[in-house]
Amino acid sequence: MILGNAKPNGEITPCEQCPLRRLPCLREFTLNELEFVKRFKVDELRVEPGASFLYEGSRSEHLYTVLRGWAFRYKMLDDGRRQILNFALPADMVGLQGAVMEEMEHSVEALTPLTLCVLPRHRLYELYSQYPTLAFDITWLAAREEQMLEEHLVSIGRRSALERVAYVLLHLYNRASELGMARNNVVQFPFTQQHLADALGLSLVHTNKTLKRLMATKAIRWQGRDFELLDKGVLHGLAGTVPAPQKNRPFI
Amino acid sequence: MILGNAKPNGEITPCEQCPLRRLPCLREFTLNELEFVKRFKVDELRVEPGASFLYEGSRSEHLYTVLRGWAFRYKMLDDGRRQILNFALPADMVGLQGAVMEEMEHSVEALTPLTLCVLPRHRLYELYSQYPTLAFDITWLAAREEQMLEEHLVSIGRRSALERVAYVLLHLYNRASELGMARNNVVQFPFTQQHLADALGLSLVHTNKTLKRLMATKAIRWQGRDFELLDKGVLHGLAGTVPAPQKNRPFI
DNA sequence: CGGCGTTTTGACAGGCTTCAAGGGCCGTGG
DNA sequence: CCACGGCCCTTGAAGCCTGTCAAAACGCCG
Incomplete structure (x- = not known):
């Protein structure tokens, strides 16, 4: 389903050395959480600018966290009109909708060379049942996304x-x-x-x-x-x- | 913080008899879940049409589920321009943002006489740690809300x-x-x-x-x-x- | 140098907003 | 019982903001 130059990547940044963890605006993982997230991240994906890696109407097997680069989420109308919903930057999660619901209702395209952490959706329930703090974090991320959409709507x-x-x-x-x-x-x-x-x-x-x-x-x-x-x-x-x-x- | 004719209500519909549970479009609770939700719902709130019960910029002690009636979520600009974000109907949750994040980024107003189930935010973590299926449901609800906002944005x-x-x-x-x-x-x-x-x-x-x-x-x-x-x-x-x-x- | 995607400008049309005013319905009070 | 006020719906006219069309300039890269 992936068009453009998207490919799995042999060398994966281990979560302990994740550059995002150094950012002062992000919260620290506990050792336990870090251990789980490390196992949760099964791969890294690189996407070339201009390539979409999630599609409206499809059901993805994965959800992703942006590790490096910019992307944007968008929807198309039949006649070609396009609405960009939001931009995704490092530390943003994309594809949660497809992981939680039946299918994606929007697509996601890379703006720059993009590196994504690949998280298998079938293990999301494991996260929910064993790491409630992480489950809460995911809800937090969803609420933040909602908040940005609301501001956008006002605009x-x-x-x-x-x-x-x-x-x-x-x-x-x-x-x-x-x-x-x-x-x-x-x-x-x-x-x-x-x-x-x-x-x-x-x-x-x-x-x-x-x-x-x-x-x-x-x-x-x-x-x-x-x-x-x-x-x-x-x-x-x-x-x-x-x-x-x-x-x-x-x-x- | 509640203006208009909003008041707590002495008689509460017990969750076993919740009229929403009869709706074919909604999923069934397990007995365990039902037991928890019953304890989670600490009160019922009635709000008169035209009264707001959640305010942009405030941090609510509760989140709510709509039991009966219509409401709408909205944001105001300084000069009085108003943007309605979405409508809330029975079985919809409102105030999740305020419960998960620092504060509400929008307000909510009743369109009809409104009955709300009151869920205390300080027990949300209990839900996340003991009832992962319900935690997942909340994430699902957040994702659905996001989806509706996205469609609205395209419009x-x-x-x-x-x-x-x-x-x-x-x-x-x-x-x-x-x-x-x-x-x-x-x-x-x-x-x-x-x-x-x-x-x-x-x-x-x-x-x-x-x-x-x-x-x-x-x-x-x-x-x-x-x-x-x-x-x-x-x-x-x-x-x-x-x-x-x-x-x-x-x-x- | 040539080609392509992006930015820039001008002219014109039209969708939408604003201003203004009238009508219908309903609850209240004289 | 009727007059009045308030809220909502409706309609017309005028003007602006934004869209569309068209074309040229710019910058980058092969």
């Missing part, structure tokens, strides 16, 4: 184009920043204006014009892959409230 | 006003119908056109005109509280794919 439903653009950019900057991907207020954004447009429910042309308008305020700079936050206050003023980053959040 | 982001209206109405008709609230293709909708507008990200005026246009196709009839589905095929054609109702779904 698309009730905010103007300028407000929407300000909101996503600030949102994504914050998320990337929290993961240590920012240096001097600059992060690398791997997506195009078309991706932004599809996330925001706008046309490409109007997204472009709105971005220009936003850059004219000197709140941000964005050329090539470099995104620079010049004036957080101004951006915040346009975007409205952006949820504070969660401290000590779980991940699996 | 608002990529569908025209006519398509959006067709979609929600079909969606809500299906959900109500599944719960046995339909008779001869008629259900009672307790919300106004203003609610619909706020759910769909449209203005009231345009929602009204779009509804008129939809009724002109003879796909639906909606006057007073009565909503009648006249031609499911036509509505489906406008709405695009609407997810099939889930069989044997969990609830708590």
